[in-house]
Amino acid sequence: MASWKTYLETNQDRYLKELLEFLRLPSISSLRAHKADVQKAAEWVAARLQAAGLENVQILPTGGHPVVYGDWLHVPDKPTVMIYGHFDTQPVDPLELWSQPPFEPVVEEERVYARGASDDKGNMLAPILALEAVLNSKGKLPVNVKCFFEGQEEIGSPQLPEFISANRELLACDLIFSADGGQWDEDQPSLMLALRGLCALQVDVQAARSDTHSGTFGGTIMNPIHALVHLLDSMHTPQGKVAVEGFYDAVRPLSDIEQTRIAEIPYDESDYKAQLGVDELFGEPGYSTYERAWTRPTLEVNGIWGGFQDEGFKTVLPSTAHAKISCRLVSDQDPQEIVERVTAHTHKHAPSGVTVKVRPDPSTAYPYVIPHDHPGNRIARSVYQALFGKEPYYARMGGSIPVCGIFLKELGVYTVNFAFGLKDENVHGPNEFFRLKSFSRAQLAYGMLLERLSEWEIK
Amino acid sequence: MASWKTYLETNQDRYLKELLEFLRLPSISSLRAHKADVQKAAEWVAARLQAAGLENVQILPTGGHPVVYGDWLHVPDKPTVMIYGHFDTQPVDPLELWSQPPFEPVVEEERVYARGASDDKGNMLAPILALEAVLNSKGKLPVNVKCFFEGQEEIGSPQLPEFISANRELLACDLIFSADGGQWDEDQPSLMLALRGLCALQVDVQAARSDTHSGTFGGTIMNPIHALVHLLDSMHTPQGKVAVEGFYDAVRPLSDIEQTRIAEIPYDESDYKAQLGVDELFGEPGYSTYERAWTRPTLEVNGIWGGFQDEGFKTVLPSTAHAKISCRLVSDQDPQEIVERVTAHTHKHAPSGVTVKVRPDPSTAYPYVIPHDHPGNRIARSVYQALFGKEPYYARMGGSIPVCGIFLKELGVYTVNFAFGLKDENVHGPNEFFRLKSFSRAQLAYGMLLERLSEWEIK
Numbered sequence: 001m002a003s004w005k006t007y008l009e010t011n012q013d014r015y016l017k018e019l020l021e022f023l024r025l026p027s028i029s030s031l032r033a034h035k036a037d038v039q040k041a042a043e044w045v046a047a048r049l050q051a052a053g054l055e056n057v058q059i060l061p062t063g064g065h066p067v068v069y070g071d072w073l074h075v076p077d078k079p080t081v082m083i084y085g086h087f088d089t090q091p092v093d094p095l096e097l098w099s100q101p102p103f104e105p106v107v108e109e110e111r112v113y114a115r116g117a118s119d120d121k122g123n124m125l126a127p128i129l130a131l132e133a134v135l136n137s138k139g140k141l142p143v144n145v146k147c148f149f150e151g152q153e154e155i156g157s158p159q160l161p162e163f164i165s166a167n168r169e170l171l172a173c174d175l176i177f178s179a180d181g182g183q184w185d186e187d188q189p190s191l192m193l194a195l196r197g198l199c200a201l202q203v204d205v206q207a208a209r210s211d212t213h214s215g216t217f218g219g220t221i222m223n224p225i226h227a228l229v230h231l232l233d234s235m236h237t238p239q240g241k242v243a244v245e246g247f248y249d250a251v252r253p254l255s256d257i258e259q260t261r262i263a264e265i266p267y268d269e270s271d272y273k274a275q276l277g278v279d280e281l282f283g284e285p286g287y288s289t290y291e292r293a294w295t296r297p298t299l300e301v302n303g304i305w306g307g308f309q310d311e312g313f314k315t316v317l318p319s320t321a322h323a324k325i326s327c328r329l330v331s332d333q334d335p336q337e338i339v340e341r342v343t344a345h346t347h348k349h350a351p352s353g354v355t356v357k358v359r360p361d362p363s364t365a366y367p368y369v370i371p372h373d374h375p376g377n378r379i380a381r382s383v384y385q386a387l388f389g390k391e392p393y394y395a396r397m398g399g400s401i402p403v404c405g406i407f408l409k410e411l412g413v414y415t416v417n418f419a420f421g422l423k424d425e426n427v428h429g430p431n432e433f434f435r436l437k438s439f440s441r442a443q444l445a446y447g448m449l450l451e452r453l454s455e456w457e458i459k
Numbered sequence: 460m461a462s463w464k465t466y467l468e469t470n471q472d473r474y475l476k477e478l479l480e481f482l483r484l485p486s487i488s489s490l491r492a493h494k495a496d497v498q499k500a501a502e503w504v505a506a507r508l509q510a511a512g513l514e515n516v517q518i519l520p521t522g523g524h525p526v527v528y529g530d531w532l533h534v535p536d537k538p539t540v541m542i543y544g545h546f547d548t549q550p551v552d553p554l555e556l557w558s559q560p561p562f563e564p565v566v567e568e569e570r571v572y573a574r575g576a577s578d579d580k581g582n583m584l585a586p587i588l589a590l591e592a593v594l595n596s597k598g599k600l601p602v603n604v605k606c607f608f609e610g611q612e613e614i615g616s617p618q619l620p621e622f623i624s625a626n627r628e629l630l631a632c633d634l635i636f637s638a639d640g641g642q643w644d645e646d647q648p649s650l651m652l653a654l655r656g657l658c659a660l661q662v663d664v665q666a667a668r669s670d671t672h673s674g675t676f677g678g679t680i681m682n683p684i685h686a687l688v689h690l691l692d693s694m695h696t697p698q699g700k701v702a703v704e705g706f707y708d709a710v711r712p713l714s715d716i717e718q719t720r721i722a723e724i725p726y727d728e729s730d731y732k733a734q735l736g737v738d739e740l741f742g743e744p745g746y747s748t749y750e751r752a753w754t755r756p757t758l759e760v761n762g763i764w765g766g767f768q769d770e771g772f773k774t775v776l777p778s779t780a781h782a783k784i785s786c787r788l789v790s791d792q793d794p795q796e797i798v799e800r801v802t803a804h805t806h807k808h809a810p811s812g813v814t815v816k817v818r819p820d821p822s823t824a825y826p827y828v829i830p831h832d833h834p835g836n837r838i839a840r841s842v843y844q845a846l847f848g849k850e851p852y853y854a855r856m857g858g859s860i861p862v863c864g865i866f867l868k869e870l871g872v873y874t875v876n877f878a879f880g881l882k883d884e885n886v887h888g889p890n891e892f893f894r895l896k897s898f899s900r901a902q903l904a905y906g907m908l909l910e911r912l913s914e915w916e917i918k
Contacts (some may be wrong), residue, residue, distance in 0.1 A: 030770070030772065030773060031769065031770065031771065032769035032770065053710050055592055069640055069691070089772060090775075091767070091771075092767060093767065093769065094670065097669060097670075097778075123472050141902060142838070144554060153751050153854075154632035155771060156772070156835075157864055172882055189641075198675060198774065200675075200772045200774070202772075202858070204758055207737060208735040208736055208737055209735060209736025210556060210736075210885065210888045210889055210890070211553065211556075211887065211888035211889065212735065212885075212887070213858060213886050213887040213888070214757070214759045214761060214785060214787065214887075214889055215655060215657075215787060215855070215856070215857045215858025215859055216752065216856075216857050216858055216886070217752065217881060218737065218752070218757045218759050218787055218857060219739055219742050219751040219752055219755055219757040219787070220731075220740055220741070220744065220748050220751045221735060221740055222737075222739075222741040224696060225691070225758050225760040225761075225762075225763050225782075226691070226692075226759075228688075228763075229687075229688040229691040229692045229760070229763070230692045230695075232685070232688040232692075232748075233685075233688045233689045233691075233692040234866035236685060236689075238689070238810070243800050244571075246542060258712040269540070272679075276667040276668060276671065276676065276680060277667055277668025277669070278666060278667050278680050278681075278812065279812075279814075280681075280811055280812045280814065281679055281680055281682070282679070282680055282681040282811060282812035283678050283679050284678065288524055289679050292679045293675065293677070293678055293679050296678055297678075298673070300673045300685075300774075300776060301682060301684040301685060301688070301768035302673060302684075302766050302767050302772065302773055302774060302775050302776075302777070303684075303764075303765065303767035303768045303773070303777070304684050304688070304763055304764065304765050304766060304768075304780065305763065305764045306551070306685075306762065306763050306764075306782070307760065307761050307762035307763060307767040308552070308761050309762045309763075309764040309781075310489070310550060310552065310615055311489065311490065311491065311781075311820075312490065312820075313487035313614065313659045313661075313761065313783055313785060314489060314550055314762070314783075315490065315657065315759075315761060315785050315858075315859075315887065316549075316762075316888070317660070317759060317761075317762050318555075318761070318762070319888075320764025321763065322768075323684075324766070324767055324768075324772055324773075326673060326772060326774050328673065328674060328677050328678070334774060337873065351697070351737075351741075353539070353737065353739045353740065355506065355738075361771075361772050363772075397674070397675075398674045398676070398677060398678070399672060399674050399675055399770050399774075400674055400774075423675060426669065426671075427675070428670065428671070428672040428773070428774065428775055429669045429670040429671055429672070429775070429778075430669055430670060431669070433689070436656065443694070447477040449855040450537065457706045
């Protein structure tokens with residue numbers, strides 16, 4: 001019987017074809033029109049788990065987009081490990097900035113371009129392929145494995161708290177590894193010690209009953225866009241601090257050791273700027289760029305619209321204006337409390353002459369912190385050392401993976417980042433891509449992880 | 460031979476059918492996709508002028524949307540009167556707020572609903588029908604008439620200054636009457652002594668090269684929406700004055716008599732609010748509502764957009780954000796100078812970390828004022844007295860009709876408002892309509908105007 005590594009090598013062409021097939025499913029979880037596509041992606045994942053040799057494969061209803069579960073539980077004296085990932089994607093707009101249709105993947109210069117390539121289809125497919133390789137070459141796995149792939153990560157996993165709570169027994173495990181996340185760069189591994197939390201809300205401003213003529217009525221009533229920009233501008237100081245009352249109250253200051261770990265990570269400001277294509281950085285005074293991105297909360301307007309947006313000019317006084325806002329949170333901010341504070345600020349600062357409504361997104365994520373010496377981190381570190389030949393950085397992540405907080409609360413298990421996305425892969429933006437090198441490295445890493453896990457003693 | 464009034468009466472059904480036909484042409488001048496439709500509307504108008512008995516009917520190229528010209532010049536001892544109107548329309552968005560497709564006119568409760576019904580197709584068709592009635596019943600007109608209908612009013616008549624300047628001889632006349640505009644209400648006529656001027660510009664804010672992930676980069680670079688709302692909010696004081704330096708410098712204060720004439724016009728604040736569906740009015744402190752709408756300049760954001768605007772949430776840090784701004788101007792503000800001041804303000808207040816570009820609309824309109832006792836106003840007043848049985852108000856208009864300033868500059872002739880739109884007709888908004896009563900009244904008014912003009916002595 002060939003080794004699982006040989007199996008992986010000989011199957012790379014087929015695996016790439018499968019990834020492209022997976023990427024062709026436009027499983028955008030936030031858009032109602034794509035609900036059936038998310039379901040199709042779930043079916044694709046279930047079939048792929050089955051083909052890999054997983055058992056008890058099921059598409060489990062959640063009330064929203066489904067969860068795909070599969071397991072292999074035949075070594076009762078060994079630990080049970082859960083692997084997490086998600087098969088839904090972000091929306092694709094602005095579509096005109098894509099070089100190719102986002103759900104028609106192309107491979108160019110050893111990169112796969114498509115929405116979801118890095119986040120998270122390329123990353124989540126890798127452990128399935130590793131499981132197949134080990135099962136096919138050895139006939140068994142060195143540890144018990146449960147796979148948990150969800151279809152609602154990009155909308156904040158709204159049904160998962162209830163779903164996981166209701167399925168505690170099915171999902172019970174000793175360790176969780178997340179195939180959603182990334183490494184520092186192609187040559188540098190990183191452990192990920194924290195995630196920011198998230199809450200979001202939409203602000204709707206209504207002035208006159210309908211759009212009116214700016215000549216006839218301009219100057220006599222409040223323009224809802226003026227009201228909205230006033231409101232939104234009041235949410236930050238010109239220096240870049242969030243000006244919402246009480247916003248920072250629950251923020252736990254960084255300890256000296258935490259600050260030192262972050263300072264140890266090399267940072268090149270001109271690289272950072274070049275990567276984004278900006279001349280200047282901007283952020284909360286008194287913090288380094290990494291501290292701002294990982295350890296400080298933010299309030300960002302993700303979208304704004306109102307009135308005439310087409311070519312040319314239209315002298316309209318619009319009836320309504322709207323904004324979508326989200327906040328990234330850090331320990332110990334409570335998403336619900338932050339929504340309340342932003343809502344209170346909105347009502348307090350709303351100009352007269354308009355009606356302002358706030359509609360919070362039901363999905364939120366708690367900030368998440370895992371101890372740096374957690375057993376899962378120690379095993380991950382050893383795999384990274386072997387794979388990269390380097391010590392990992394002790395980094396953090398500015399993004400949010402809600403399920404980490406949910407798993408911790410409901411199952412009492414920390415989630416270890418074990419994924420291979422990289423920062424330049426245009427995740428959530430146009431022309432998202434995933435490196436073929438990361439794709440094969442991820443498969444190898446999961447194979448090594450499974451081997452090393454069998455040596456781990458359940459405490 | 461029947462009288463022209465009888466002719467009008469017996470042809471009302473046909474005239475309404477023709478209006479509906481005219482309204483079915485989606486002649487939106489601001490959208491490139493509708494260029495051919497504006498041309499079709501020009502052809503429709505030319506054919507209608509021909510059918511009415513006008514001579515030398517021509518579709519004249521302007522470099523942009525065309526002008527339709529026709530004349531009848533057979534009474535050399537009588538004055539030459541030009542009739543103005545426009546056959547282009549505003550765009551239709553937000554489309555979802557229309558009760559029926561905007562270019563599929565419906566007649567309900569004595570109103571024609573369609574984009575352009577009041578502004579300006581219903582109004583501009585009326586004088587053509589009156590000319591036909593008089594020509595058909597009398598075989599001739601009592602005065603010389605030139606018809607000038609344009610297809611670019613709603614985009615600010617960008618080619619007309621040059622076109623009118625180049626065609627001074629063709630367009631030479633003694634008096635101009637505009638079939639674009641309106642009356643006070645169904646029972647109350649009004650002379651219109653002033654129009655506001657107009658200038659417009661688009662502000663484009665660029666931050667990172669492309670949309671990025673608000674988790675990964677949020678807090679470290681300027682969000683272009685934050686920059687834009689800060690910039691836009693800086694353009695007004697919280698009290699509602701325009702905060703652009705020098706904006707009011709050229710504004711001529713109202714004289715006592717001007718103030719009195721405005722104060723004489725009845726004003727009911729609860730009616731005004733009810734008409735708009737607002738609980739509260741808002742505007743520059745120290746001025747009445749009519750003063751604000753007619754005699755004070757404004758800066759209004761007509762449109763704003765950036766980032767994610769679809770259903771749900773997307774935690775994106777957008778790359779760009781945009782706004783369309785227009786200013787209504789009063790004597791003696793110069794549109795070009797105001798564009799420069801707003802541009803200077805924009806650059807001065809642009810936050811760091813973003814690139815801000817200002818793109819002025821090439822079309823502008825000078826503010827326009829006509830003496831209250833101008834001969835054209837005196838004739839219009841006498842027709843109104845006969846038609847409404849009432850003295851007209853000496854009102855003003857907050858909107859802009861650029862051609863009035865252009866005619867004055869290039870032909871040395873004032874333009875008299877002689878149109879029958881009413882304020883509640885949702886002009887520029889969804890569900891625009893025109894009253895059938897106004898449609899027939901406008902035809903009658905133009906017939907009477909022609910009769911009375913023949914008695915006017917050219918000075």
